[in-house]
Amino acid sequence: MTATAAFIGLGVMGYPMAGHLAKAGLSVRVWNRTTAKAEQWAQEYGGTACSTIAEAVDGVDFVMTCVGADKDLIEVFEGDDGIIANAPEGAILIDHTTASAGVAERLARKSAEHRQGFIDGPVSGGQQGAENGQLTIMCGGDESSFARARPVMDHYARAVNLMGPAGSGQKTKMVNQIAIAGLVQGLSEALHFAEQAGLDASKVVDVISKGAAQSWQMENRSGTMIAGEFEHGFAVDWMRKDLGICLDEARRIHARLPITALVDQFYGDVQEMGGNRWDTSSLIQRLRKK
Incomplete structure (x- = not known):
């Protein structure tokens, strides 16, 4: 039988992720706050646009969510019209939102009361990774729910890993964002120094990227950073949301994150420059600012 799935939230990530499920042959229903977006998706991929969450999740095997933040998750999961109250027993609920570990643990408890499985599965790879089906997914949940969910997530991911119980996926995503923040600031300072020193920054990158300084950010963002192009990638507003969660x-676990x-x-400075939707690599612009 064809597996059925509902996808809740069709932003820049959710839209292509739901598309990969449809292209893989799943029967997919979608819901989005903006109805026109859901209808556009249904026309493009041949799935079903639903007017309510209850309609979307009724009788499905899997429910995927990718929304904004904790408050959005509570809104779509809880209450009489939410996912938990309307998805069937035995359904696996998979949340791809980057949110707090606390809300993941809360939703896992509430879904268990309805005999549903829950996986917190924040992603890394950005819009490009979502479009190409090459996301990295960090999961929290029980092993049986993960075993059922993994083959479905494989349709839009290149790596899917269970990191521990509910909340572990979100905590792993925090580690990811902490590491990226420091890397991007270091690369920004390095390129700024090269420019101020009168060096050809592109040649410098070509040389140092062959050694210990190499990173994904250097390989994929140094060129656009040098060119001052930031209308792409993971937005500064989103990064600030994530760093706030970190x-x-x-503070809750008494970890010290002075650089983060x-x-x-510094990202707040970029926002004040009007760079709210710029890629996170735009940190270099605050160094260039006279």
Whole structure:
């Protein structure tokens, strides 16, 4: 039998992710706050646009969500019209939102009360990874739910890993964002120094990328950073949301993140420059600012 899935939230990530499910042969229903977006998706991929969450999740095997933040998750999961109340027993609920570990643990408990499985599965790879089906997914949940969910997530991912119980996926995503924040700031300072020193920054990158300084950010973002092009990629507003989650969790578990806190403030400077939707690599622009 064909597996059925509902996808809730068709933003820049969810839209192509749901598309990969449809192209893989699953029967897919979608819901989005903007109805026109759901209808556009249904026309493009041949699935079903639903007017309510309850309609979308009724009787399905899997429910995927990719929304904005904790409050959005609570809104779509809880209440009489939400996912938990309307998805069937035995359904696996997979959340791809980057959110707090606390909300993941809360939703896992509530879904278990309805005999549903829950996986928190934040992703890394950005819009390009979603479009190409090459995301990395960090999962939290029980092993049986993960075993059922993994083959479905494989349709839009290149790597899917269970990191521990509910909340572990979100905590792993925090580690990812902490590492990226420091890397992007270091690369920004390095390129700025090269420019100020009168060096050809592109040639410098070509040389140092063959050694210990190499990173994904250097390989994929140094060229656009040098050119001052930032209308792409993971937005500064989203990164600040994620870093806020990291810093909140760090305070809760008594972890010290001095560089992360500083870079978060630097992204605030970029927002003040009007770079809210610029790629995270735009940190270099605050160094260039006279």
